[in-house]
Amino acid sequence: xxGISFADNRIDHRxxxxxxxxxxxxxxxxxxxxxxxxxxxxxxxxxxxxxxGKFITDRVVSxxxxxxxxxPLPLLYRPxxxxxxxxxKAPMIQAQHTSxxxxxxxxxxxxxxxxxxxxxxxxSAVDFAVAxxxxxxxxxxxxxxxxxxxxxMHDFLKKAVMAFALLALLAWMVSFSRRQWQQWRLxxxxxxxxxxxxxxxxxxxxxxxxxxxxxxIKEFGGPYTYVHILDRKPEAEPRxxxxxxxxxxTGFSLFALFFFLRDRRPQLARRVLVGVxxxxxxxxxxxxxxxxxxxxxxxxxxxxxxxxCLACYRALLYHKGSRPVKAAAQEV
Numbered sequence: 001x002x003g004i005s006f007a008d009n010r011i012d013h014r015x016x017x018x019x020x021x022x023x024x025x026x027x028x029x030x031x032x033x034x035x036x037x038x039x040x041x042x043x044x045x046x047x048x049x050x051x052x053g054k055f056i057t058d059r060v061v062s063x064x065x066x067x068x069x070x071x072p073l074p075l076l077y078r079p080x081x082x083x084x085x086x087x088x089k090a091p092m093i094q095a096q097h098t099s100x101x102x103x104x105x106x107x108x109x110x111x112x113x114x115x116x117x118x119x120x121x122x123x124s125a126v127d128f129a130v131a132x133x134x135x136x137x138x139x140x141x142x143x144x145x146x147x148x149x150x151x152x153m154h155d156f157l158k159k160a161v162m163a164f165a166l167l168a169l170l171a172w173m174v175s176f177s178r179r180q181w182q183q184w185r186l187x188x189x190x191x192x193x194x195x196x197x198x199x200x201x202x203x204x205x206x207x208x209x210x211x212x213x214x215x216x217i218k219e220f221g222g223p224y225t226y227v228h229i230l231d232r233k234p235e236a237e238p239r240x241x242x243x244x245x246x247x248x249x250t251g252f253s254l255f256a257l258f259f260f261l262r263d264r265r266p267q268l269a270r271r272v273l274v275g276v277x278x279x280x281x282x283x284x285x286x287x288x289x290x291x292x293x294x295x296x297x298x299x300x301x302x303x304x305x306x307x308x309c310l311a312c313y314r315a316l317l318y319h320k321g322s323r324p325v326k327a328a329a330q331e332v
Contacts (some may be wrong), residue, residue, distance in 0.1 A: 004110065008160075032151075040060070062284050065264050076158045079286065097237055097283045101262060101263055101266065103314065103318055106178040107310060108215065108307060108310055108311075111303045111306050111307055111310075112303075112307060114299075114303055115300055115304060115307070116304040118296050118300045118303075119229060119230065119300070120230070122228045122323065123294075123295075123296040124228065126243075126295065127214075127294035127295050127329050128219060128292070128298070129218060130288070130295045131214045131288065131291070131294060131295075131330060134289045134291065135214075135221075135291065137221070139213070140215065140220075140221055140291065141215060141220070141289065141290055141291030141292045142289060143286065143288050143289035143291075144290050146289075146290070149286045149287075149289060149290055149292070153247075153282070153283060153286040154247060154286065154287070154290075157250075157251075157283065158247060158250045158283075160325060161195075161199075161248075161250045161251070161253070161254065163194065165195045165199075165253075168188055168191045168192050168195070170266040171184070171188050171190050171194045172185065172188035172191075172192050175188060186213050186316060187260055187317065188259065188310055189316065190256070190259070190316045191256050191257070191260050193312050194259070194308060194313070195254070195256050195307040196255035197250050197308050197312065198249060198252065198253035198254045198255070198256070198304075198305040198308045198309060199246075199250055201249075201308065202244055202245075202246040202301075203246070203251045205244055206241040206242065206243065206244070206246070207239075207241065209229050209242055209243045209244075210222050210227075210239030210241070211227070211229050211240045211241075211242050211243035211297075212225075212226065212227070212240030212242060213240060213241075213242035213244075213290075213291065213292050213293065214238060214291045214292070214293065214294055215290075215291035215292065216242075220291060224237050224240070225236075225237065227331070229243055233247070242292065242293055242297060243297050243300070244297060244300055244301040244304055245284060245287060245292070245293040245297045245300075245301040247283050247284070247286075247287050247292070247293075248280055248284035248293070248298045248301040248302065248305075249282075249301050249305055250278065250283065250284055251276070251279045251280030251282070251283040251284070252280035252301060252302045252305035252306070253309070254272075254276045254279065254280070254311045255273070255276055255306050255309040255310075256300070256304055256313075257269075257272050257276065258270075258272050258276060258309070258311070259309055259310065259312075259313035259317065260317075262313070263317070274279070277302075280302055280305075281298075281302075283319065284298035284301070285298075285303070
């Protein structure tokens with residue numbers, strides 16, 4: 001084959017190491033503790049045995065810095081598997097086990113209890129006090145016509161999050177046609193579902209609750225009466241559409257990114273969580289300065305988005321305990 005033959009077709013120590021790495025080339029460990037595991041590779045089957053390929057393979061596996069147990073593999077070495085001989089047989093790989101990080105029930109209990117309190121308890125005293133910081137009698141809310149709050153934070157950033165969600169949806173659709181993307185199909189599906197539900201549930205809930213915005217109630221220069229979310233709405237007045245906060249939901253829907261990374265890159269996930277909390281809070285604050293929402297509206301929206309993203313993660317991505325990953329010997 002290409003002028004090269006093996007007398008006894010034996011696998012020496014260096015070739016055996018390369019075969020092990022070939023079987024592990026689709027095992028992606030991100031912090032050497034939690035792993036996202038996919039099936040054994042098939043790329044070697046499409047390889048061609050060449051003199052150059054054997055030369056490169058021998059050089060790679062003889063490198064003293066080359067460690068077959070570390071992953072992800074150095075990018076420098078990955079292309080070399082294309083040249084690995086087809087006649088080699090990968091040894092039997094023992095089943096690997098991986099597990100998702102433990103999921104405390106308090107991650108759901110505490111937000112759910114706080115959200116329930118915000119729904120059952122009238123928080124108008126606190127809401128009015130905070131809204132008063134941004135309201136001037138006769139002039140209205142100080143940020144109602146500010147360009148940064150209206151055009152940039154309200155319009156541009158919201159569209160940016162929507163564009164990100166559309167890109168995630170496109171990537172999820174591509175995963176059905178590209179084999180190398182299959183391992184990301186479920187995580188991408190989760191990302192699309194969690195963001196979509198967190199942002200999409202806002203409109204029906206606004207219609208259901210009928211809560212007025214701060215700029216619409218009499219205490220802040222509006223024509224309507226303040227009514228708590230569970231109280232009966234005046235029949236002579238139109239129903240409001242301000243609970244939950246739609247713009248804050250756009251920012252807090254990115255909680256899905258935290259759970260998307262939680263088992264793959266825990267440290268990065270924590271940084272993303274801080275970033276999402278900051279981003280969502282800034283969007284919520286901008287709308288509060290404009291008089292569109294009370295403080296309790298924004299907090300309830302963030303809690304609701306968290307619970308939705310958590311529930312989707314628990315249903316789609318979280319697997320309690322360990323899962324065997326089969327990597328049987330195969331002829332390549």
